[in-house]
Amino acid sequence: FLVQTHSLQDLQQPAVSSKVFVQRDYSSGTICRFQTKFPSELESRLDKQQFEETIQTLNNLYAEAEKLGGKSYLEGCLACLTAYTIFLCMETHYEKVLKKIARYIKDQNEKIYAPRGLLLTDPIERGLRVVEVTIFEDRSIGSGR
Amino acid sequence: MHLGVSESMRECEYSQISTRSSTPMETPYKKKTPKKRKWEAFPGRNKFYCDGRIMMAKQTGVFYLTLVLILVTCGLFFTFDCPYLAQHLTPIIPVIGGVLFLFVLGTLLRTSFSDPGVLPRATSDEAADLERQIDVANGSTGYRPPPRTKEVVINGQTVKLKYCFTCKIFRPPRASHCSLCDNCVERFDHHCPWVGNCVGRRNYRFFYMFILSLSFLTIFIFAFVITHIILRSHRNGFLSALKDSPASVLEVVVCFFSVWSIVGLSGFHTYLISSNQTTNEDIKGSWSSKRGKDNYNPYSHGNIFTNCCAALCGPLPPSLIDRRGFVQSDTPQLAPPTNGITMYGATQSQQSHMCDQDQCIQSTKFVLQAAATPLLQQQSSEPVILTASPENGVPLPGRTSLTLGGPCTSLPLGQPTPPTSTPSLSCHEATDMLPIHGHAHNHSHPLQEPVAHHHFLTPEEVPSPPGMLHCGSPLGHSHTVQAGFYNPASQDSLHEDSVRGLVKLSSV
Numbered sequence: 001f002l003v004q005t006h007s008l009q010d011l012q013q014p015a016v017s018s019k020v021f022v023q024r025d026y027s028s029g030t031i032c033r034f035q036t037k038f039p040s041e042l043e044s045r046l047d048k049q050q051f052e053e054t055i056q057t058l059n060n061l062y063a064e065a066e067k068l069g070g071k072s073y074l075e076g077c078l079a080c081l082t083a084y085t086i087f088l089c090m091e092t093h094y095e096k097v098l099k100k101i102a103r104y105i106k107d108q109n110e111k112i113y114a115p116r117g118l119l120l121t122d123p124i125e126r127g128l129r130v131v132e133v134t135i136f137e138d139r140s141i142g143s144g145r
Numbered sequence: 146m147h148l149g150v151s152e153s154m155r156e157c158e159y160s161q162i163s164t165r166s167s168t169p170m171e172t173p174y175k176k177k178t179p180k181k182r183k184w185e186a187f188p189g190r191n192k193f194y195c196d197g198r199i200m201m202a203k204q205t206g207v208f209y210l211t212l213v214l215i216l217v218t219c220g221l222f223f224t225f226d227c228p229y230l231a232q233h234l235t236p237i238i239p240v241i242g243g244v245l246f247l248f249v250l251g252t253l254l255r256t257s258f259s260d261p262g263v264l265p266r267a268t269s270d271e272a273a274d275l276e277r278q279i280d281v282a283n284g285s286t287g288y289r290p291p292p293r294t295k296e297v298v299i300n301g302q303t304v305k306l307k308y309c310f311t312c313k314i315f316r317p318p319r320a321s322h323c324s325l326c327d328n329c330v331e332r333f334d335h336h337c338p339w340v341g342n343c344v345g346r347r348n349y350r351f352f353y354m355f356i357l358s359l360s361f362l363t364i365f366i367f368a369f370v371i372t373h374i375i376l377r378s379h380r381n382g383f384l385s386a387l388k389d390s391p392a393s394v395l396e397v398v399v400c401f402f403s404v405w406s407i408v409g410l411s412g413f414h415t416y417l418i419s420s421n422q423t424t425n426e427d428i429k430g431s432w433s434s435k436r437g438k439d440n441y442n443p444y445s446h447g448n449i450f451t452n453c454c455a456a457l458c459g460p461l462p463p464s465l466i467d468r469r470g471f472v473q474s475d476t477p478q479l480a481p482p483t484n485g486i487t488m489y490g491a492t493q494s495q496q497s498h499m500c501d502q503d504q505c506i507q508s509t510k511f512v513l514q515a516a517a518t519p520l521l522q523q524q525s526s527e528p529v530i531l532t533a534s535p536e537n538g539v540p541l542p543g544r545t546s547l548t549l550g551g552p553c554t555s556l557p558l559g560q561p562t563p564p565t566s567t568p569s570l571s572c573h574e575a576t577d578m579l580p581i582h583g584h585a586h587n588h589s590h591p592l593q594e595p596v597a598h599h600h601f602l603t604p605e606e607v608p609s610p611p612g613m614l615h616c617g618s619p620l621g622h623s624h625t626v627q628a629g630f631y632n633p634a635s636q637d638s639l640h641e642d643s644v645r646g647l648v649k650l651s652s653v
Binding site for chain 2: 019020021023024026027028029030065066067068072073075076077079080083084092093094095098124126127128129130132
């Protein structure tokens with residue numbers, strides 16, 4: 001039995017060392033934008049450029065979701081005419097982009113963040129307030145925090 | 146993650162035990178605990194129906210009145226006036242009436258039942274992080290208390306972002322905390338009792354469509370009921386026309402009074418939409434040119450047409466609160482309603498390296514909180530306690546710090562804070578906190594508020610080590626006496642904390 005518990009310990013996921021929160025940037029108004037400032041806690045784990053690229057892409061995707069243009073007006077008018085029942089069968093443009101964002105974050109996590117012991121949380125799970133970056137203990141180096 | 150691991154390890158041990166004993170029933174029972182949906186654990190004062198699909202404010206009485214008025218008036222119209230009008234004028238009238246009625250009902254229900262744009266409260270980790278940032282910002286610069294506001298420049302205008310003590314977030318621009326629903330709502334317009342919900346970013350267009358279509362419906366019914374009566378009186382005379390169709394009189398009365406208010410409201414909101422303002426902003430005059438020559442609305446798109454399109458036909462953002470999602474049992478959930486004390490406990494657990502000085506600070510904070518809260522809780526019922534205790538010779542927390550004189554003034558209790566005046570904590574009784582907080586933040590939970598505020602006061606106290614240590618022992622002395630006074634009061638976790646704090650203090 002003791003052997004079993006030891007092997008379980010080896011398989012366990014690393015403990016959470018800390019969390020960094022990237023706050024919203026309201027300088028362009030109420031649209032969803034996150035600050036691109038590189039948090040100091042991530043300096044040891046990640047390239048500044050990589051991080052900024054991720055955040056910038058996220059910002060662009062959110063801008064696309066909230067964009068006012070011909071397509072969104074058409075959708076809005078059509079919805080109004082059908083007394084918004086059309087959304088029972090169709091997804092709104094915003095929801096479609098949110099799905100795209102979720103895929104992008106998953107992709108980024110798999111390729112860039114997980115290998116470095118980091119995890120990005122989709123902002124929608126935090127009410128679009130923050131981008132939560134979870135920093136896991138780096139066991140390979142031996143010295144955690 | 147950590148919890149998940151220990152759970153799995155526990156499960157492993159548990160299964161070992163179950164193979165030894167002969168009760169396999171227990172294991173499946175443990176796994177079958179039903180998962181809660183997020184709306185069931187929602188911290189705001191909202192009501193949910195249809196398993197979280199429908200969301201309304203707590204007070205819905207006036208909404209039912211609105212519904213009854215509309216249904217009864219339209220019902221009478223279709224039953225008594227429409228047959229005559231369809232016969233003598235044209236059958237299109239009931240059709241148009243029907244379409245308008247359905248549109249009104251649809252938009253009303255949509256406004257009332259949808260999420261207005263509630264901002265979910267911060268998780269404990271986020272709140273702790275914000276607190277740390279605020280502490281860092283104030284820490285070494287002396288005892289200046291944090292303003293709890295952030296300034297941001299939007300399109301050339303300086304906008305102040307306020308910190309919401311209930312939701313523990315910095316409110317985005319144009320968001321406001323609704324005291325009736327106890328939620329922060331994005332682009333908060335107003336709380337409408339007629340609709341039984343807040344009007345915010347996500348349901349403003351439905352609200353506007355509702356009042357616009359209701360104006361048309363009211364005018365429509367008014368006009369055609371009058372026409373009906375006139376046509377009848379041509380044939381039979383005015384009085385007999387009224388006798389033949391008594392319902393029409395009721396309809397005319399209802400419509401007459403509604404027209405003024407509804408049409409007026411529609412006009413007002415048309416103006417608001419065209420200038421891209423919220424009711425909140427208009428009432429406060431935030432973007433009025435009277436405030437300053439350079440004052441303008443930074444959110445306006447420039448022209449009326451774009452503003453209208455953006456408000457009515459822009460993309461509809463999704464609900465941020467995910468009412469029908471399942472509560473994740475492994476992530477630590479803050480028990481609603483959150484007060485400063487429980488959150489503080491979480492913060493404390495995260496600080497793994499606590500030196501003696503920190504422990505001393507934490508302990509003092511616990512003691513101050515504990516000392517202040519019973520006073521506040523008892524304030525409504527037994528105000529006598531405040532006056533009685535000095536007579537007993539047991540000093541109040543405020544008096545205590547005064548008696549300590551020099552060393553304790555190094556604690557930044559003498560610094561004024563805009564909403565939460567720290568002097569009131571140290572010098573006067575904590576009773577002063579109640580009205581101040583109730584007024585400043587417009588929350589209807591006076592008991593909770595001071596506790597929460599009190600909690601946020603304490604991080605502001607960053608005393609210098611010598612001053613703190615000086616305060617330590619005398620405080621400990623007087624407060625141990627007080628602990629004896631308060632212990633029989635209740636079995637609060639607050640009191641447990643205070644006792645713990647006292648134990649730590651005495652060890653310093």
